[in-house]
Amino acid sequence: MTTLLIADDHPLFREALRGAVQRVIPGVTLHEADSVEALYALAEQHNDADLVLMDLNMPGAQGFNALVHMRSQHPQLPVVVVSAREEARVMRRALDHGAFGFIPKSADSDTIGRALTAVLDGEHWMPEAAQSEPPIDEAEREVGARLRELTPQQFRVLQMLGSGLLNKQIAWELNVSEATIKAHVTAILRKLGATNRTQAVLMAGKLAIDGEGIVLPVEED
Numbered sequence: 228m229t230t231l232l233i234a235d236d237h238p239l240f241r242e243a244l245r246g247a248v249q250r251v252i253p254g255v256t257l258h259e260a261d262s263v264e265a266l267y268a269l270a271e272q273h274n275d276a277d278l279v280l281m282d283l284n285m286p287g288a289q290g291f292n293a294l295v296h297m298r299s300q301h302p303q304l305p306v307v308v309v310s311a312r313e314e315a316r317v318m319r320r321a322l323d324h325g326a327f328g329f330i331p332k333s334a335d336s337d338t339i340g341r342a343l344t345a346v347l348d349g350e351h352w353m354p355e356a357a358q359s360e361p362p363i364d365e366a367e368r369e370v371g372a373r374l375r376e377l378t379p380q381q382f383r384v385l386q387m388l389g390s391g392l393l394n395k396q397i398a399w400e401l402n403v404s405e406a407t408i409k410a411h412v413t414a415i416l417r418k419l420g421a422t423n424r425t426q427a428v429l430m431a432g433k434l435a436i437d438g439e440g441i442v443l444p445v446e447e448d
Contacts (some may be wrong), residue, residue: 228254228255228256229256230246230256230258233279234259234265236282236285236286238261240332245257247336247339248339248343251343251361258272261286263293270300278307278346281306283308283312284311289389291321291408292374293418295325298326298431299374299376300379305327305346308326309330311333315356315357317436319337319357322351322353323362324363325371327346328342328351328352329354330352331354340371370419377415381415381418382403384412384415388427388428389428
């Protein structure tokens with residue numbers, strides 16, 4: 228039996244996508260998430276799932292960072308991006324950061340069916356418009372590789388740094404000590420090859436789309 232995870236924060240779109248998937252794969256088992264954190268939990272709970280369909284724009288997502296993290300933590304689980312961002316460049320970047328496919332939200336049921344069939348058969352799939360796009364540059368590829376080295380908790384801390392939170396605020400949000408957060412920040416800087424928090428956030432920002440959601444952090448001792 229085929230099992231799919233759907234991650235999108237819009238209930239109406241999840242319903243539409245659920246119907247499209249069920250028409251293509253009769254008897255499929257579906258589990259849904261409305262945020263990145265909920266998707267991470269689902270992936271841990273259903274580590275035998277066959278495929279993830281995820282939006283790029285939902286709570287907890289910053290550009291391609293969530294996609295990179297999912298592929299790092301669950302390399303056996305193919306991810307297909309389903310997004311309203313239909314620029315050819317965005318599609319190509321998603322594939323270069325580990326997505327197995329990219330389905331525009333405007334796609335009809337036949338297109339969704341072809342894409343899902345291809346990915347479940349072990350192939351990559353993206354619209355023709357993206358196929359002639361050049362690959363991402365070496366700097367962006369290197370940042371993606373370094374982000375894959377972060378643990379889930381370090382990844383959360385980095386995202387919170389990118390939201391402008393201080394160590395004590397992150398500690399409160401994660402219910403840990405401020406000393407623990409400082410240790411995570413030190414490990415993040417080491418793994419990214421960054422000298423300070425600002426540089427780390429700017430590096431992670433290379434995986435943003437249109438530079439969205441980046442807030443430079445306040446440096447702390």
